[in-house]
Amino acid sequence: MTTRILIVGGGYVGMYTALRLQRALRRDEALITVIDADSYMTYQPFLPEAAAGNLEPRHVIVPLRRVLRRCRVINGWVTRIDTASRTVDFEPRPGEARRIGYDLLVVAVGSISRTLPIPGLAECGIGFKTVEEAIHLRNQVLAQLDLAASTDDQATRRRALTFAFVGAGYAGVEAIAELEDMATYACRYFPSIERSDMSWYLIEATGRILPEVGPEMGRWTLEQLRARGIDVRLGTRLNSAENGHVELDDGTSFDTATLVWTAGVKPHPVVGSGDLPLDEKGRVKATAELTVEGHEDVFCAGDSAAVPDLTRPGEFCAPNAQHAVRQAKVLAGNVVATLRGRPRVPYRHAYAGSVASLGLHKGVAQIYGRKLRGPLAWFVHRTYHLSRIPTFNRKVRVLVDWTLALFFPRETAALGALSDPRREFEYAARGRSS
Incomplete structure (x- = not known):
């Protein structure tokens, strides 16, 4: 009888696991089903470059049906x-909800943004985890420049040119760095707007930024951001954002039309919907062999799993792409081993380091203890992620985007209608001329 393998989640772990399983298993050996809300996997490390216009957004996603x-x-x-x-x-x-059975289950649902009950946040804020959010933020920033250049009202202009990002981990730092770099470039096409007219805030509750690259490189990054005119507030919390009026706990307040929330993630809530064992952080309790504790037929990895870090006894693997991709390889091998009655192997990976882009030709990295900064770190960042994005098709498309960018200027047009595509038709349908 053909074994039914069900993979819940089509992100890093889900897609890479399915990709390896379809290569390793015979057609009559297993029926592999992948469930995800989207029909594609998003390569999240490239979202900042997609938001800044350095990459075509379609090139940072991988269609699941094409590769699986x-x-x-x-x-x-x-x-x-x-x-x-x-x-x-x-x-x-x-359609109607239904129940799906399995013989072996892979839980790879990932994470969602970790939000707080801050007044106005749900109404005014936006995250930075999906390609849709990246496209929206690009259009939002450029649309605010259009608005500021078109109005004579100073309050409206100040609000439009004020951008706030909450959370100074990878997502927050890379997002604000890339978008500020794009907006500064775009100012050359707006004679009435100077870089000094814009206000960029990076709000962080702890006392440091980019903890992944170490204290020294974090301090260097902080200096670079501040030198670019980005107001970095450490040890500061967002108290309120009602109607776009931001209030910080240090007494600062300002109005903004752009509030980006990147203050951490939490496991997808579906892991707590059934009978999976969870730890105090809501993650699925995993073994070193990437099975769920007490369940030999259920596997898990990625952001939603508490995977023991064998290189650091007593600790767990960080929720990042570096671990997720490598865990998927081991997980797929262990699924095959389970099917064929062979012993499973534990997941072990010493953290190689971190790389971050801070805008065009700007970056910071710490790789195997070696500290890099500036253009070299930026080059390493691009090279590393180009090697990691799945499929030859996407590698070529990304490389072509970067090559064309060497010879042609950035696109700085806002396509705001993408978020409301029926507006023009509805306007026409009411019998009015545009």
Whole structure:
């Protein structure tokens, strides 16, 4: 009888696991099903470059059905995982909810933004985890420049030219650095706007930024951001953002139309919907062999799993792409071993280091203890992630984007209608001329 392998999640872990399984298993050996809300995997390290216009957004995603030709891909949401009955509850985008059974389960649902009950945040803020959010932020920043250049009202102009980012980890630092770099470049096409007219705030509750690259490189990055006119507030919290009026706990207040929340992530809530064992942070308790504790037929990895770090006894693997991609390789191998009655192997990977882009030709990195900064770190950042983005197709497309950018200026037009594509048609349908 063909074994039913169900993979919940089509991100790093889900897609890479499915890709390896379809290569390793015979067609009659297993039926592989992948469930995800989207039909593509997003390569998140390239989101800042997509937001800044250095990369075409379509080139930072990988269509699941194109690369997982031997897998069944279905789109929708898993709302409950029941290991006792070996089933998951599935809700498709349209249609009736149904229950799907499995023999082996891979939980790879990833994480979502960790928000706080701050007044106005849900109404005014936006995250930076999806390609849709990256496209929106690019259009938002450029649209605010358009607005500021078109109004005579000084309050409206100040609000439009004020940009606030909360959270100074990788996502926050790379997002603000790339978008500020893009906006500064775009100013050459707006005679009435100087770089000094814009206000960029990076708000961080702790006392440091980019903890992943170490204290020394974090301080260097802080100096670089401040030298570019970015107001970095350490040890500062967001108290309120109602109607776009931001209030910080240090007494600062200002109005903004752009509030980006990148203050951490948390495991996807579906892991707590059933009977999976969770730790105090809401992560699935995993073994070193990437099985769920007490469940030999359930595997897990990635942001939603508490995977023991064998290189640092007593600690867990960080929730990042470096671990996720490598965990997927081991996980897939262990699924195959389980099917064929062979022993599983533990996941072990010593953290290689971190790289971050701070805008065009700017970067910071710490790799195997070696500290890099400036253009060299930026080059290493691009080279590393070019090697990691899946499929030869996407590698070539990304490389072509970068090559063309060497010879042609950046695009600085805002396509705001993308978020409201029916506006023009509705206007026409009401019998008015545009």
